[in-house]
Amino acid sequence: MAELYYDDDADLSIIASKKVAVIGYGSQGHAHALNLRDSGVDVTVGLREGSRSWAKAEEQGLKVAGIDEAVAAADVVVILAPDQAQRSIYAEHIAPNLKDGAALLFAHGFNIRFGYIDPAPGHDVVMVAPKGPGHLVRREYEAGRGVPVIVAVERDESGQAWELALSYAKAIGGLRAAGIKTTFTEETETDLFGEQAVLCGGASQLVQYGFETLTEAGYQPEVAYFEVLHELKLIVDLMYEGGIAKQRWSVSDTAEYGDYVSGPRVITPEVKENMKAVLGDIQSGAFAERFINDQDAGAPEFAELRAKGEAHPIEATGRELRKLFAWVETKDSDYTEGSAGR
Numbered sequence: 453m454a455e456l457y458y459d460d461d462a463d464l465s466i467i468a469s470k471k472v473a474v475i476g477y478g479s480q481g482h483a484h485a486l487n488l489r490d491s492g493v494d495v496t497v498g499l500r501e502g503s504r505s506w507a508k509a510e511e512q513g514l515k516v517a518g519i520d521e522a523v524a525a526a527d528v529v530v531i532l533a534p535d536q537a538q539r540s541i542y543a544e545h546i547a548p549n550l551k552d553g554a555a556l557l558f559a560h561g562f563n564i565r566f567g568y569i570d571p572a573p574g575h576d577v578v579m580v581a582p583k584g585p586g587h588l589v590r591r592e593y594e595a596g597r598g599v600p601v602i603v604a605v606e607r608d609e610s611g612q613a614w615e616l617a618l619s620y621a622k623a624i625g626g627l628r629a630a631g632i633k634t635t636f637t638e639e640t641e642t643d644l645f646g647e648q649a650v651l652c653g654g655a656s657q658l659v660q661y662g663f664e665t666l667t668e669a670g671y672q673p674e675v676a677y678f679e680v681l682h683e684l685k686l687i688v689d690l691m692y693e694g695g696i697a698k699q700r701w702s703v704s705d706t707a708e709y710g711d712y713v714s715g716p717r718v719i720t721p722e723v724k725e726n727m728k729a730v731l732g733d734i735q736s737g738a739f740a741e742r743f744i745n746d747q748d749a750g751a752p753e754f755a756e757l758r759a760k761g762e763a764h765p766i767e768a769t770g771r772e773l774r775k776l777f778a779w780v781e782t783k784d785s786d787y788t789e790g791s792a793g794r
């Protein structure tokens with residue numbers, strides 16, 4: 453049975469008594485830094501020279517410094533740059549400046565699990581991994597709620613690493629929802645599997661195939677878009693509230709019956725075998741190696757795949773339709789330049 457932790461199980465004063473450096477101001481970085489600040493923590497954002505996030509973080513009322521300077525002053529260094537950049541940031545800017553006894557905190561275990569970062573002895577190594585995108589970590593905190601987190605200790609040199617991690621989890625709002633005790637290995641492997649097989653890879657491919665099937669059969673792209681992408685959120689909202697059972701309760705009997713008879717025709721047992729193969733590549737390190745090798749070569753495969761995804765006809769259809777939604781606050785221009793921090 454999982455060990456669950458809530459606000460009352462954590463002592464906010466532990467993290468509030470430390471100087472925290474948050475390295476990176478992208479999806480997770482901005483959310484952690486702002487939530488920590490609003491929870492009364494002394495936080496400095498550490499950014500590379502010339503960073504375009506520098507002015508943004510300052511405008512949002514945060515202290516900002518170069519990475520070396522932020523690390524040198526910190527009791528807790530939170531590494532929230534992209535996974536593929538962490539190894540060199542750690543070697544060039546963190547390790548040489550890390551104070552004796554300073555703790556390292558991650559939001560994903562990738563670099564520790566696959567050995568790209570191996571901190572020197574004497575430092576606690578902990579993880580607080582939100583189970584949701586950074587922009588929701590901030591939005592939920594501002595709404596008085598939180599995104600669940602999973603929490604792990606890889607190295608406990610101080611004897612206080614767990615208490616520190618829980619305190620941090622409370623400060624970013626995670627324990628308002630729940631914290632679950634995990635390990636770096638479990639977090640890394642389940643997180644990579646979830647995003648590849650279901651949340652990002654699986655869902656995107658399912659939506660694209662659904663859109664292609666309808667439009668190739670001659671139906672209007674706009675109708676197909678509403679059917680397989682827009683409505684997906686509304687259906688998933690019901691799953692989020694009450695599981696698959698609530699979704700099946702709310703939809704028509706026709707839809708529920710169609711779910712039972714056609715779902716397994718589309719998502720066949722072969723798909724589960726494919727999922728197992730994906731998990732195998734994650735566990736063996738083959739996925740991590742492919743990703744990092746591509747990044748080290750300038751990310752040619754990543755760039756090609758990203759361009760292909762952006763060129764899919766569902767994106768053009770969606771861009772036009774979303775202009776008509778008065779209630780969708782995020783403008784496409786907020787993210788068309790790439791991922792959150794680029």
Ligand SMILES: NC(=O)C1=CN([C@@H]2O[C@H](COP(=O)(O)OP(=O)(O)OC[C@H]3O[C@@H](n4cnc5c(N)ncnc54)[C@H](OP(=O)(O)O)[C@@H]3O)[C@@H](O)[C@H]2O)C=CC1
Nearest residue numbers: 476477478479480503505532533537559560585586792793
């Ligand atoms: N995205 C998410 O919601 C989730 C992410 N995580 C984990 O959180 C961590 C951060 O991910 P995420 O928030 O997506 O990262 P982002 O891609 O959003 O991070 C962007 C930030 O990192 C900085 N950065 C990028 N490259 C470098 C570099 N070479 N040197 C110095 N700074 C750099 C950027 O600087 P600049 O501003 O100068 O461009 C920017 O501030 C990862 O470990 C990830 O797996 C965990 C849960 C969910």
Ligand SMILES: CC[C@](O)(C(C)=O)C(=O)O
Nearest residue numbers: 582583584585643647651
């Ligand atoms: C689902 C993707 C994620 O793991 C996340 C938002 O939790 C990520 O790496 O961005």
Ligand SMILES: [Mg+2]
Nearest residue numbers: 582583584643
């Ligand atoms: Mg995740």
Ligand SMILES: [Mg+2]
Nearest residue numbers: 560643644647
């Ligand atoms: Mg992830």
